[in-house]
Amino acid sequence: MKTEDCRHWKEALGAYALGHLSREERAGIEAHLEGCAACRAEADSLMSVARLLPHADPAQFGPAPQPPPELGKRIAATIGSERRAQRRQRRWRFGLGFGGAAAAAAAAAVLAIIVLGGGGGSGEPEQHIAFNALPKGVKIGATLKPQAFGTEIDMYVKGIRSGTLCRVYMRGPDGRDVSAGTFRYRWGGDSAATLSAALDLSRAEALVVHAGQRTFVAPLDRDATTNNSSPQEEETT
Amino acid sequence: MPPGALTDERDVREAYAAHAPELYGFAVRSLGDSGLAEEAVQETFLRAWRAGERFDPQIGSLRTWLFAILRNVVIDLGRARAARPGVAEKGIEPTVEPFDEALLSWQIEEAMRRIGEQHRQVLVETYYRGRPYAEVAEELGVPEGTVKSRVYYGLRALRVVLEEMGYED
Numbered sequence: 001m002k003t004e005d006c007r008h009w010k011e012a013l014g015a016y017a018l019g020h021l022s023r024e025e026r027a028g029i030e031a032h033l034e035g036c037a038a039c040r041a042e043a044d045s046l047m048s049v050a051r052l053l054p055h056a057d058p059a060q061f062g063p064a065p066q067p068p069p070e071l072g073k074r075i076a077a078t079i080g081s082e083r084r085a086q087r088r089q090r091r092w093r094f095g096l097g098f099g100g101a102a103a104a105a106a107a108a109a110v111l112a113i114i115v116l117g118g119g120g121g122s123g124e125p126e127q128h129i130a131f132n133a134l135p136k137g138v139k140i141g142a143t144l145k146p147q148a149f150g151t152e153i154d155m156y157v158k159g160i161r162s163g164t165l166c167r168v169y170m171r172g173p174d175g176r177d178v179s180a181g182t183f184r185y186r187w188g189g190d191s192a193a194t195l196s197a198a199l200d201l202s203r204a205e206a207l208v209v210h211a212g213q214r215t216f217v218a219p220l221d222r223d224a225t226t227n228n229s230s231p232q233e234e235e236t237t
Numbered sequence: 238m239p240p241g242a243l244t245d246e247r248d249v250r251e252a253y254a255a256h257a258p259e260l261y262g263f264a265v266r267s268l269g270d271s272g273l274a275e276e277a278v279q280e281t282f283l284r285a286w287r288a289g290e291r292f293d294p295q296i297g298s299l300r301t302w303l304f305a306i307l308r309n310v311v312i313d314l315g316r317a318r319a320a321r322p323g324v325a326e327k328g329i330e331p332t333v334e335p336f337d338e339a340l341l342s343w344q345i346e347e348a349m350r351r352i353g354e355q356h357r358q359v360l361v362e363t364y365y366r367g368r369p370y371a372e373v374a375e376e377l378g379v380p381e382g383t384v385k386s387r388v389y390y391g392l393r394a395l396r397v398v399l400e401e402m403g404y405e406d
Contacts, residue, residue, distance in 0.1 A: 015385050053364055055338070061349045062350075064262035071257070079283065083246065
């Protein structure tokens with residue numbers, strides 16, 4: 001009896017949800033809803049759909065416009081050319097990196113010959129230097145290795161503007177700066193550079209780095225067993 | 238990178254095949270101009286591809302993500318248009334309906350297109366045109382009770398389609 005009842009009312013629930021029933025029909029259905037949780041839930045659900053109807057425009061119910069076929073091809077072509085450009089750029093960067101490594105290897109080979117021929121460096125251990133008094137986010141460090149020709153300097157830089165020119169010097173005992181060369185900080189990531197200066201590590205007083213307009217000086221420990229330097233920033237000249 | 242990220246050109250092609258008709262249909266509806274709509278859809282897929290590594294299916298569906306990108310694109314296009322007065326003056330003024338209202342309208346209209354013709358027809362006649370059930374029944378040559386039950390099943394179908402489309406109220 002109950003299910004029979006529900007079927008009878010259920011099919012009127014749509015018209016009820018849309019407010020299309022007469023007063024008597026509405027009274028009848030509401031009496032049923034009061035006693036039937038299932039129909040009540042169905043009525044609530046249909047009413048939530050009915051509430052959306054005013055947002056739609058029946059003039060828009062016809063077939064939706066379709067994207068023109070060439071749109072997909074155009075997007076694929078644009079993405080394809082962007083991807084190829086990316087690949088080229090990656091290859092180019094890789095090429096540079098590889099070239100750098102090859103140059104370093106060549107330099108190492110030359111160095112080995114000098115070392116073998118010249119009987120080695122001063123025997124001092126290498127020194128690690130971390131510049132401490134730096135702007136926030138900036139890191140500059142260096143490893144200094146005594147070599148027969150003077151000092152090998154492995155620079156490590158992070159956090160300064162890409163493209164910044166860095167000039168590196170070693171300060172000798174007479175206060176004169178001996179150039180160790182230049183490098184540019186690139187790509188916003190970490191940057192390492194291997195440089196060399198014609199000054200024995202044992203005679204060096206400080207490592208000087210000009211990064212753009214700023215100058216950072218890290219005094220070297222004459223006693224190489226304590227490697228912590230107390231660097232400071234000089235006034236910009 | 239989350240699994241399912243949109244990084245491959247093939248991923249983009251598949252996403253386009255699955256969602257471009259909807260995105261385009263909506264873009265036409267909200268921008269009121271098929272040329273602008275093409276521009277918006279193209280920009281949406283390019284941005285999606287460039288940011289493809291950030292798409293995570295664990296967080297939301299691809300469809301939702303693409304619509305979110307389209308939303309930004311449409312807003313940007315609106316800004317660009319506002320900065321160039323006169324451009325939009327020919328023909329029909331593109332609608333300035335806020336995006337979310339336009340999206341809601343479009344979703345219901347799309348759902349209406351997807352339900353059966355008979356169901357859509359009775360909803361249009363009785364609800365949108367406000368015609369009496371008896372009149373509609375006579376015109377269709379069916380009993381009035383049939384119109385009533387079609388209204389019921391039509392609303393149910395609409396609910397199912399909206400759920401399939403990811404609509405949540």
